Amino acid sequence: MTGYAAVQSSSANQTLDSEATLETNTRLGVEIRSVNSRFLDLSFRLPDELRQAEPMLRELLTAKLKRGKVEIRVALDSNAASSLKAPSPMTLQRLGSIEDTIKSWLPQAGALSVADVLRLASNEDKKPHDHSEELIKLSKKALKDLLSARQREGGRLKLMLTERTAQLRVLSAQAVPLVPLLVEQQKNRFLERWKEAMNLPEKQVLPEVAQDRALAEATAFAIRIDVAEEITRIASHLDEIDRLLEAGGELGKRLDFLIQELHREANTLGSKSTSLEMTHISVDMKVLIEQIREQVQNIE
Structure with missing residues (x-):
């Protein structure tokens, strides 16, 4: 500082x-x-x-x-x-x-x-x-x-970091409803492909076997892109950062570790992304996390 x-x-x-x-x-x-x-x-x-x-x-x-x-x-x-x-x-x-x-x-x-x-x-x-x-x-x-x-500067840093964690929470909340929506879109995409492959008329219903296969593919896709665990860990890390900032004391090294974990979860969100919206959320998260990292290195 x-x-x-x-x-x-x-x-x-x-x-x-x-x-x-x-x-x-x-x-x-x-x-x-x-x-x-x-x-x-x-x-x-x-x-x-x-x-x-x-x-x-x-x-x-x-x-x-x-x-x-x-x-x-x-x-x-x-x-x-x-x-x-x-x-x-x-x-x-x-x-x-x-x-x-x-x-x-x-x-x-x-x-x-x-x-x-x-x-x-x-x-x-x-x-x-x-x-x-x-x-x-x-x-x-x-x-x-x-x-x-340095204490006065620490107060300003705390305010800035709290604002960044609040923005990360907003981004996490935006990511939560995207997964069910993406799964539903992928399920419909599978059904459309089956219809095209079987040359069925537009209004004709797929056979039960084809529907089951489409549902199975959609389920596998949902498991692959599910980010609920990452969102939960991000929320946990943000809660701990806010708690440390409120408690004060020697917290620089602990904040360093939490920032590393936040960056890891944001990277995972990006790697699991199958939509432009989720990719934007991951990138915005990493920008905020990097801003936090730069300031955390200054805090005792």
């Missing part, structure tokens, strides 16, 4: 020492996309600072999602607004020592500028911040929003 959710938060981290103040505004964003798939396929796009959180995110998603191709993106933006009165003497001494060592090996290396010193000093004073807890909190909220979106 498809769905989309995005949440973000911002936090301010402040680091203080005796001679410097560093304030960093960090914005953390979580985005989850879900598209249709018969199986659960997770992909993660995380910044390097949050790679260690992937197992926790995977566990969170697999606990709630059973189907779909799901992508989770995490963005971490940090804007450091530094106000440094002066780097500490210890920091300046360390930077000078490092610069002397580099120049001893690379005499042509340029000297550190004031901007370089301020940047390196601020990086040294900056302390790493663990965003894992905040990431999990945001991911739970995004997952909740995603599930709500």
Whole structure:
């Protein structure tokens, strides 16, 4: 099932020492996309600072999602607004020592500028911040929003599937009276052929033996084209589909099986067809069943 959710938060981290103040505004964003798939396929796009959180995110998603191709993106933006009165003497001494060592090996290396010193000093004073807890909190909220979106889509899918099962019931009802009508037509056809073969006048009655033979042929024909069993099984499958849709829960695989059985019965109707009307009913059924199959693959 498809769905989309995005949440973000911002936090301010402040680091203080005796001679410097560093304030960093960090914005953390979580985005989850879900598209249709018969199986659960997770992909993660995380910044390097949050790679260690992937197992926790995977566990969170697999606990709630059973189907779909799901992508989770995490963005971490940090804007450091530094106000440094002066780097500490210890920091300046360390930077000078490092610069002397580099120049001893690379005499042509340029000297550190004031901007370089301020940047390196601020990086040294900056302390790493663990965003894992905040990431999990945001991911739970995004997952909740995603599930709500998928639930709304599920309601629309349920309505569509219910409409298709109702149409299949109408087609099944149309097929039921066709069999007796076809048997009667075939019986009359047999009688007409007997009359033609025996060169009897149009109004003369066939001999009893010929009538019995025509009835026997008509009976055999009726047995061969009888679809009562298929119609009954189609009705049973449709009842079960409606029941599952009403009950909800994890029903994707069970619906897959029922759709396969419906398609099998519709094919049998077509193979037993001896009239254009029955063939049309079989084809219309298979079109509806295929529409249901496409959507059932999206349902958990």
